[in-house]
Amino acid sequence: MYWVSVITEAGIFAILALGLDVVWGWSGDFDLAFYGYLALGSYLTFVLSIGKPTPPVEYIIGWHLPVLLAIPLAVVVVVGLAAVIGAVALRNLREIYFAVTTLAAVSAVYLLVENYTPLFDGYNGVYGLINPGQTALNLTYNGYRIFLLFVVLFLLFLAYLLVQRLSRSPFGRLLRAIREDERAAAAYGRRVFFTKYRAYLLGAALAGLTGGLFAIFISAFNPSAWTPQELLVIYAAILVGGRGNPRGVIAGVFVVYIGFIELTRFLPSPASRPDFGPAMRQILIGLLIILMLRFRPQGIFRERPGVDRGPRPAAAEPAPAPEPGEAVR
Amino acid sequence: MSGALLEIDDLTKSFGGVSAVRHCTFSVDEGQVVGLIGPNGAGKSTVVDLVSGFGEPDSGSVTFAGVPLTGKRPDAISRLGLIRTFQTPREWRNLTVMDNVLLGRRKFARESLWRSLTAARRIRRDEELDRAVVRDILERFGLTELKNELAVRLSGGQKRLLEFARIAAAEPRLIIVDEPMGGVNPVLGSRIGEAVRQFATDGLTVIVVEHNLPFIEKTCDKVVVMDLGEVIAQGPFSGLRDNPRVVEAYLGMDQSHG
Numbered sequence: 331m332y333w334v335s336v337i338t339e340a341g342i343f344a345i346l347a348l349g350l351d352v353v354w355g356w357s358g359d360f361d362l363a364f365y366g367y368l369a370l371g372s373y374l375t376f377v378l379s380i381g382k383p384t385p386p387v388e389y390i391i392g393w394h395l396p397v398l399l400a401i402p403l404a405v406v407v408v409v410g411l412a413a414v415i416g417a418v419a420l421r422n423l424r425e426i427y428f429a430v431t432t433l434a435a436v437s438a439v440y441l442l443v444e445n446y447t448p449l450f451d452g453y454n455g456v457y458g459l460i461n462p463g464q465t466a467l468n469l470t471y472n473g474y475r476i477f478l479l480f481v482v483l484f485l486l487f488l489a490y491l492l493v494q495r496l497s498r499s500p501f502g503r504l505l506r507a508i509r510e511d512e513r514a515a516a517a518y519g520r521r522v523f524f525t526k527y528r529a530y531l532l533g534a535a536l537a538g539l540t541g542g543l544f545a546i547f548i549s550a551f552n553p554s555a556w557t558p559q560e561l562l563v564i565y566a567a568i569l570v571g572g573r574g575n576p577r578g579v580i581a582g583v584f585v586v587y588i589g590f591i592e593l594t595r596f597l598p599s600p601a602s603r604p605d606f607g608p609a610m611r612q613i614l615i616g617l618l619i620i621l622m623l624r625f626r627p628q629g630i631f632r633e634r635p636g637v638d639r640g641p642r643p644a645a646a647e648p649a650p651a652p653e654p655g656e657a658v659r
Numbered sequence: 660m661s662g663a664l665l666e667i668d669d670l671t672k673s674f675g676g677v678s679a680v681r682h683c684t685f686s687v688d689e690g691q692v693v694g695l696i697g698p699n700g701a702g703k704s705t706v707v708d709l710v711s712g713f714g715e716p717d718s719g720s721v722t723f724a725g726v727p728l729t730g731k732r733p734d735a736i737s738r739l740g741l742i743r744t745f746q747t748p749r750e751w752r753n754l755t756v757m758d759n760v761l762l763g764r765r766k767f768a769r770e771s772l773w774r775s776l777t778a779a780r781r782i783r784r785d786e787e788l789d790r791a792v793v794r795d796i797l798e799r800f801g802l803t804e805l806k807n808e809l810a811v812r813l814s815g816g817q818k819r820l821l822e823f824a825r826i827a828a829a830e831p832r833l834i835i836v837d838e839p840m841g842g843v844n845p846v847l848g849s850r851i852g853e854a855v856r857q858f859a860t861d862g863l864t865v866i867v868v869e870h871n872l873p874f875i876e877k878t879c880d881k882v883v884v885m886d887l888g889e890v891i892a893q894g895p896f897s898g899l900r901d902n903p904r905v906v907e908a909y910l911g912m913d914q915s916h917g
Contacts, residue, residue: 492776495775495776495779496772496775496776499770499775499776499779499782500766500769500770500775500782500786501770501771501772501775502775503754503758503761503762503770504762504770506751506753506754507751507754507758507759507762510750510751510752510753510754511749511750511751511752513713513733513745513749514745514749514750514751515734515751515762516713516732516733516734516737517711517713517733517734517737517742517743517744517745517749518737518742518762518763518765518825518829519734519737519738519765519767520734520767520770521734522734525770528772529772532772633753635753635754635755635758635807635809636755636757636758637755637807638755638757638790638794638806638807640790640791640794640806
């Protein structure tokens with residue numbers, strides 16, 4: 331069961347990473363608010379589905395919607411918030427200024443959530459969404475966890491198909507052109523902000539969905555256990571797998587999550603220093619990023635530009651050296 | 660003035676205390692090739708920026724095909740049919756040569772997020788037609804062999820050619836090229852010169868900012884000379900040799916350099 335839960339978690343994060351890669355890998359915006367969208371999606375899924383709070387616990391809404399309705403609704407609200415943050419931050423800010431602004435935005439949201447208890451019960455967070463639909467599906471606890479794994483993998487597959495299709499489309503190409511040089515894109519008539527904005531909202535929608543799945547998976551969400559810093563691990567995973575390549579991004583998440591987070595769990599943790607393991611994990615992640623950037627900056631799978639197999643010069647193809655796993659196209 | 664495609668009227672722009680462009684006025688007729696020359700710092704590139712929306716003038720106006728451009732964003736101006744280049748080539752580095760030129764085609768409707776998902780097959784089919792057009796353009800500019808190469812791997816001169824291929828793909832009404840021969844070897848330079856003249860033969864209107872005077876003389880119907888932010892002379896090249904202000908500001912300096 332341990333591995334079922336590890337793979338489920340990695341699958342959920344892979345969906346998040348696909349969304350983040352649209353924003354960072356394609357359009358080139360280093361967004362640090364992204365984790366906030368996951369958090370909000372998660373919170374909303376809870377408060378829309380777990381019913382009225384019992385004092386002293388307090389939170390907003392407290393509806394009793396089925397999760398299949400709560401998650402889409404949460405996604406809509408998340409996209410709404412992203413529409414506001416994106417409209418402010420994406421319009422004029424670039425690179426480090428954009429990153430800092432989004433970091434400020436997510437920090438502000440986190441502070442609000444932590445300190446304003448009527449919202450999501452502050453530091454305690456919300457909980458109580460335990461295996462929704464288990465009885466209806468007539469599954470045992472373990473059966474349900476396996477069922478959840480397949481749901482997550484199925485959604486990951488759908489997200490992959492969506493992103494992959496966009497990646498090869500003229501929309502994906504335009505986003506990458508904007509990433510490379512947005513002044514040139516504007517000189518060729520492209521609405522830079524508008525295009526980035528759409529990519530941003532798409533990314534936020536995937537993050538909101540991730541939050542909903544997360545709510546089901548861990549059945550509790552609080553601001554101290556799930557901090558925005560978690561996002562750096564996702565960035566590391568994208569970097570390792572291959573920024574801009576959907577398949578690489580998924581591979582990166584599985585490598586980083588299973589290879590690093592999970593395997594380092596078995597590091598010795600002396601009783602006197604119980605934080606040794608987690609701290610070591612952070613160090614190893616940092617080391618991994620540095621080594622990747624030094625030796626293989628394009629990641630395991632590099633971003634693949636479309637190859638024109640036009641009728642004319644069949645012989646004149648200086649095709650880039652094939653990458654492992656690139657045979658399927 | 661009604662025949663003018665581009666009218667620049669009393670354009671003024673200063674950065675801080677430095678006035679880069681002062682009361683600049685000239686016009687370009689449809690089908691004309693106009694050279695914009697002047698020593699470094701004369702304000703040529705600033706004029707290009709102001710016309711193409713990459714800068715906002717302090718005062719004055721620009722009218723393109725009867726449409727006032729003041730306050731319009733660069734992308735909106737480009738959609739009216741005005742394409743400009745920058746002093747350094749601005750290729751999309753990690754895209755292939757093919758993709759760079761395909762983006763030049765400016766098929767905006769195809770780039771919708773929603774249609775990319777719902778009409779993928781149709782978009783692919785339409786795109787194939789554009790690829791055929793682009794292959795011809797690449798052939799014309801000698802880039803066929805490099806079409807699947809990332810633009811970042813091209814040499815400086817090849818990047819210039821790519822820039823021109825991209826413009827050709829865009830089929831604009833007015834092209835403004837900013838120092839197209841800067842840092843390019845003579846062989847490639849003459850090729851670029853050919854490309855500019857080809858645009859003119861195809862009926863496009865061209866403004867070319869350039870220091871290469873023999874090229875300007877051979878190519879341009881009209882020359883606008885700027886110095887210290889002002890237009891100091893304009894007219895056919897032959898008439899400028901005798902203009903003492905021009906000789907002093909530019910030609911004289913050029914001669915003294917040999």
